[in-house]
Amino acid sequence: MWEQIRANKRNSILLLMLMAAVLGLLGWIIGMSVSPDPQAGIFGVVVALVIWFVLALVSFSSGDAIFLAASKAMPVTKDVHPQLFNVVEEMAIAAQLPVPKVYIINDPAPNAFATGRSPQSASLAVTAGLLGKLNRDELQGVVGHEMSHILHRDILFVTVAGVMLGAITLISQVFLRSMFYSSMGSGRRYSSRGRNAGGAQAILLLIAIICAILAPIMATLLYFALSRRREYLADAGSARLTRYPEGLANALEKISQNTVPLAVANKVTAPMYIVNPLQQEGMKLSDLTSTHPPISERIKILRGMSGASFADYSDAFNKTTSRTTPIPSSALKDETVQIRSSVQQSPASAKNQHRNIGDIMQRTSGYRFVDCSCGLKLKIPPNYKTDKVQCPRCGQVLPIS
Amino acid sequence: MIGIIILVSLVIVVAIIGMYNSLVRLRNQVDNAWSQIDVQLKRRHDLIPNLIETVKGYMQHERGTLEAVTNARSQAMGAKSVVESAKAEGVLGRALSKFLLTVEAYPDLKANQNFLALQEELSSTENKISFSRQAYNDQVLFFNNKTQMFPSNIIASMFNFAKRDFFEIEDSVEKAVPKVSFGN
Numbered sequence: 001m002w003e004q005i006r007a008n009k010r011n012s013i014l015l016l017m018l019m020a021a022v023l024g025l026l027g028w029i030i031g032m033s034v035s036p037d038p039q040a041g042i043f044g045v046v047v048a049l050v051i052w053f054v055l056a057l058v059s060f061s062s063g064d065a066i067f068l069a070a071s072k073a074m075p076v077t078k079d080v081h082p083q084l085f086n087v088v089e090e091m092a093i094a095a096q097l098p099v100p101k102v103y104i105i106n107d108p109a110p111n112a113f114a115t116g117r118s119p120q121s122a123s124l125a126v127t128a129g130l131l132g133k134l135n136r137d138e139l140q141g142v143v144g145h146e147m148s149h150i151l152h153r154d155i156l157f158v159t160v161a162g163v164m165l166g167a168i169t170l171i172s173q174v175f176l177r178s179m180f181y182s183s184m185g186s187g188r189r190y191s192s193r194g195r196n197a198g199g200a201q202a203i204l205l206l207i208a209i210i211c212a213i214l215a216p217i218m219a220t221l222l223y224f225a226l227s228r229r230r231e232y233l234a235d236a237g238s239a240r241l242t243r244y245p246e247g248l249a250n251a252l253e254k255i256s257q258n259t260v261p262l263a264v265a266n267k268v269t270a271p272m273y274i275v276n277p278l279q280q281e282g283m284k285l286s287d288l289t290s291t292h293p294p295i296s297e298r299i300k301i302l303r304g305m306s307g308a309s310f311a312d313y314s315d316a317f318n319k320t321t322s323r324t325t326p327i328p329s330s331a332l333k334d335e336t337v338q339i340r341s342s343v344q345q346s347p348a349s350a351k352n353q354h355r356n357i358g359d360i361m362q363r364t365s366g367y368r369f370v371d372c373s374c375g376l377k378l379k380i381p382p383n384y385k386t387d388k389v390q391c392p393r394c395g396q397v398l399p400i401s
Numbered sequence: 402m403i404g405i406i407i408l409v410s411l412v413i414v415v416a417i418i419g420m421y422n423s424l425v426r427l428r429n430q431v432d433n434a435w436s437q438i439d440v441q442l443k444r445r446h447d448l449i450p451n452l453i454e455t456v457k458g459y460m461q462h463e464r465g466t467l468e469a470v471t472n473a474r475s476q477a478m479g480a481k482s483v484v485e486s487a488k489a490e491g492v493l494g495r496a497l498s499k500f501l502l503t504v505e506a507y508p509d510l511k512a513n514q515n516f517l518a519l520q521e522e523l524s525s526t527e528n529k530i531s532f533s534r535q536a537y538n539d540q541v542l543f544f545n546n547k548t549q550m551f552p553s554n555i556i557a558s559m560f561n562f563a564k565r566d567f568f569e570i571e572d573s574v575e576k577a578v579p580k581v582s583f584g585n
Contacts, residue, residue, distance in 0.1 A: 082518065082521060082522070083521055083525075086521065086522070086525035086528075087525070089525070089529065090525060090528045090529055090532060093437070093529050093532040093533050093536070094532040094535070096536055136524075371514070
């Protein structure tokens, strides 16, 4: 396990350096295309590296806060959803990590993500839709997957890489747009001034445009390729922590049947979630740029496991796909983890599921619930200040706890 | 010559200090892992009286099952050593799983919010016990290996580092972890 974590840390630094190089190159090309003087190129590199440094600093110090705020995640206490807290505590014990901070996103689309700088300062966010749709075993599978991201130190990497990717995309967008406008305006007049100088600059300009288009694409591809491998690893980790791969498989199946897109997700935050919040299953064309492996494949691998260890996941992976296993060889040590039996649960009806999701969302936003003896459930809004309420059906006065 | 003797004895002293310290560290880790289990076992013992109180009214005909749980609980609470505790907790686990199976026959009980909340807490505690048990046994294995392997076994016997017991609950019990139902 330790070799795996170390490899992840090394990759994180490597990617950071690569991002710096891409950003620097982009800066140099943009500088050179503005003016052929080599000093302009150096100036461009310096500006790009300063931007990179500031971004790295920001993503290290408050990347998790940015992502949580961007996803409208709200910190919650145990009484909002006791089962979620219990499951998170269980997985923290299984992974031998401190219990992360728990957030709920008030959105009916089922999804979850983890973020943070280190396991000591990690945060875990799930949507209200996830809590309403999944049973205990399935929720445990999802939380186990997120806990594995924390355990493997994926969270810092994804947070930092996400901020960097966002920046590269933004810079090249700004550049492309300014090029577009200048060519429409005065650009044509300047380039026709001298034939030779204009020709050299035109070539540089062309390279600049190509690079500005390619850089974000390359960065995205790399980022996504890495995050797919991380997803497989986290699935394997979840199976090992929960000792019940079927739980995560069922959860993924339920999540993939969802048709509501997650409103708070975007291109940069997408790789953080357990299931890509932007794409629907079956879009083969975008497989190359997909942040997540196809869900059907992930489910098939999990269901093909004969035990719950990393080696079992690796075997199931080889059986399902013809590719090489994403599990590092150091994790494939002799270890037998038996699959535990399931918790018997009767499935909730669709109507109850909707009601559950609504209740969770209201509770997250500070509503309190009072059960009246006549069977009515009173929902008290957060701005209701008195500590007593009268039941509208039977007229009883009830205390609000 | 004297210089070499001093150097050699210095190296030996440093090695002994190093081995001693790593034994202490491992023993502390075992103790820490045990306290993690202990917290969960205490929680389990605390939940049972509330659970019995809640179900008493519903389960008049299951007095035997309820008594078995109560007795197993007091046995488990009186356990002194790790081995004793593991044995008593095994009995308690079996009694609880039998009790939770009988609950299936009482639909009224399964609709009781208070009972459902307690059941959730109980099944979470069961999970936490089994997950922290894994961590504890791993630590014990590390520590015992260190106390038995040369050369640290010399230091271990000199300073009385006794080998620790695993927290083993019989396999049959493990598989029969209370099956809990969460009907809506």
